Amino acid sequence: MDLLIQAIRNYIPFSSADEATAQKLFHRKEYKKGGHLLTAGETCRYVVFIESGLVRYYITKDGEDQTAYFNKEGEFVCDYPSFLPQKPSKVSIQALEDCVVWLISYDGLQQFYKEVEYGERFGRLGIEEVFVNVATQVASIYTDTPELRYKNFLHNYPAIVQRVPQYYIASYVGVKPQSLSRIRKRLSRTH
Amino acid sequence: MDLLIQAIRNYIPFSSADEATAQKLFHRKEYKKGGHLLTAGETCRYVVFIESGLVRYYITKDGEDQTAYFNKEGEFVCDYPSFLPQKPSKVSIQALEDCVVWLISYDGLQQFYKEVEYGERFGRLGIEEVFVNVATQVASIYTDTPELRYKNFLHNYPAIVQRVPQYYIASYVGVKPQSLSRIRKRLSRTH
DNA sequence: CGTTCAGTTGACTAAGGTCAATTCCCGTGG
DNA sequence: CCACGGGAATTGACCTTAGTCAACTGAACG
Numbered sequence: 001m002d003l004l005i006q007a008i009r010n011y012i013p014f015s016s017a018d019e020a021t022a023q024k025l026f027h028r029k030e031y032k033k034g035g036h037l038l039t040a041g042e043t044c045r046y047v048v049f050i051e052s053g054l055v056r057y058y059i060t061k062d063g064e065d066q067t068a069y070f071n072k073e074g075e076f077v078c079d080y081p082s083f084l085p086q087k088p089s090k091v092s093i094q095a096l097e098d099c100v101v102w103l104i105s106y107d108g109l110q111q112f113y114k115e116v117e118y119g120e121r122f123g124r125l126g127i128e129e130v131f132v133n134v135a136t137q138v139a140s141i142y143t144d145t146p147e148l149r150y151k152n153f154l155h156n157y158p159a160i161v162q163r164v165p166q167y168y169i170a171s172y173v174g175v176k177p178q179s180l181s182r183i184r185k186r187l188s189r190t191h
Numbered sequence: 192m193d194l195l196i197q198a199i200r201n202y203i204p205f206s207s208a209d210e211a212t213a214q215k216l217f218h219r220k221e222y223k224k225g226g227h228l229l230t231a232g233e234t235c236r237y238v239v240f241i242e243s244g245l246v247r248y249y250i251t252k253d254g255e256d257q258t259a260y261f262n263k264e265g266e267f268v269c270d271y272p273s274f275l276p277q278k279p280s281k282v283s284i285q286a287l288e289d290c291v292v293w294l295i296s297y298d299g300l301q302q303f304y305k306e307v308e309y310g311e312r313f314g315r316l317g318i319e320e321v322f323v324n325v326a327t328q329v330a331s332i333y334t335d336t337p338e339l340r341y342k343n344f345l346h347n348y349p350a351i352v353q354r355v356p357q358y359y360i361a362s363y364v365g366v367k368p369q370s371l372s373r374i375r376k377r378l379s380r381t382h
Numbered sequence: 383c384g385t386t387c388a389g390t391t392g393a394c395t396a397a398g399g400t401c402a403a404t405t406c407c408c409g410t411g412g
Numbered sequence: 413c414c415a416c417g418g419g420a421a422t423t424g425a426c427c428t429t430a431g432t433c434a435a436c437t438g439a440a441c442g
Contacts, residue, residue, distance in 0.1 A: 059330050059333060059334055061334035061335075066330075068329060068330070068333060080319065080322055080326065081323045081326045081327065084319050084322075084323060085323075090330070091330070113312075120312055120315060121304075121311055123315045124311060124314045124315040124318065127315065127319055127322055128271065128275050128318055130322065131271055131275075131318055131321065131322045132271060132272045132275060132276075134322065134329060135272045135325055136272065137329055138259060138325060138328055138329055138332065139250050139257075139259065139282070141329070141333070142250060142257045142259060142332070143250055143252035143257050144252075145397095146397090146398080165419095165420070166420075166421070167420075167421085174333060175398065175399085176399060176400085177420080177422095178398085178400085178421085178422080178423085179397085179398050179399075180421095181421060181423080182397090182398085182422085182423085183398095184421095184422095185423090336429095337429090337430080356388070357388075357389070358388075358389085366430065366431090367431060367432085368388080368389070368390095369389090369430090369432085370429085370430050370431075371389095372389060372390055372391080373390085373391085373429090373430085374430095375390095376390080376391090
């Protein structure tokens with residue numbers, strides 16, 4: 001739980017009374033590699049803090065996966081479009097490694113907002129940060145070629161590159177595994 | 192200002208004292224068609240509520256525009272990735288029609304959060320909503336073909352279709368104007 | 383009437399998708 | 413220790429679709 005408290009303290013002042021509240025509202029859980037934190041069709045009931053491990057957040061369309069994000073230890077993950085209005089999710093979240101996580105339920109989070117002095121601010125700052133990431137993502141998909149997106153991925157997430165199969169990276173970049181393979185070939189030749 | 196107050200009341204209880212606070216913190220401004228609310232390179236200093244008119248939010252890359260969103264009367268618009276951390280923006284926001292807007296500055300918004308009872312909640316709910324839109328956008332760009340994106344645009348924003356030139360829609364869909372023209376041709380033939 | 387600019391159309395190119403075969407890697411079991 | 417099996421990654425041949433360059437049409441406006 002230390003890593004979680006520390007993550008919260010990155011955003012707001014957090015007293016020991018607040019810590020007790022967090023102790024009460026967050027629950028520890030483990031997932032095996034390959035297990036699902038959320039399956040499309042379910043309603044996303046928790047915001048998840050990843051203490052250790054790695055997950056991917058993916059959209060299924062016509063029977064195929066599109067991995068939209070990766071999240072690793074020290075980060076929060078959640079399908080907000082399902083969680084916030086508490087309606088069924090269109091996406092899935094899967095553990096790519098064994099994971100230890102801390103869950104807070106929707107109601108628990110509302111309670112957190114009330115009981116923790118800067119709780120509302122935490123909620124706002126947290127979502128603001130996620131938002132900026134997503135907005136950056138949109139800009140990148142719009143304006144960058146797959147090749148550039150792959151190079152940026154290597155540059156921005158060197159830690160993750162080593163930890164996930166290439167076909168997940170391909171879908172993150174927005175191409176088929178075959179095409180990513182060709183892009184890699186082009187890059188290795190030109191440079 | 193009525194439309195603004197009404198928009199806020201969609202999110203939170205809003206007393207007449209709060210209305211006075213809003214009166215103090217929001218400033219009216221007008222933009223001519225073609226004018227810029229924000230130019231790439233500037234820091235986005237305001238959250239803008241559109242009382243009337245229509246704007247586009249676009250990214251410039253290699254000298255070309257990519258329109259990522261449209262916003263119309265009754266909606267808020269802002270480049271959060273610039274506004275929240277108060278650093279230079281990579282995007283521009285342009286009036287596509289004459290606009291009447293209400294501005295609130297970064298400091299003004301912090302004050303709003305403090306002085307308005309449910310201010311923090313308003314900030315959180317507001318950004319949550321924008322966030323869900325952007326997340327939907329990401330999913331769509333990842334998984335939908337340009338043709339489907341165009342059909343969805345027609346379906347989701349029938350009001351806007353009539354009000355903007357086709358080449359802005361093309362860039363929103365993610366293709367060149369020539370390609371959108373061909374997509375339209377395909378669609379008119381098949382159906 | 384001519385200028386301008388959005389929109390369309392044509393010919394050709396480039397790049398990713400598709401289908402299929404092959405190679406590589408790694409772990410398992412004989 | 414080696415052979416095998418299975419999934420990941422690569423490669424090849426061909427297809428589809430958007431990009432590019434350029435010409436042309438059409439409507440708006442002075």
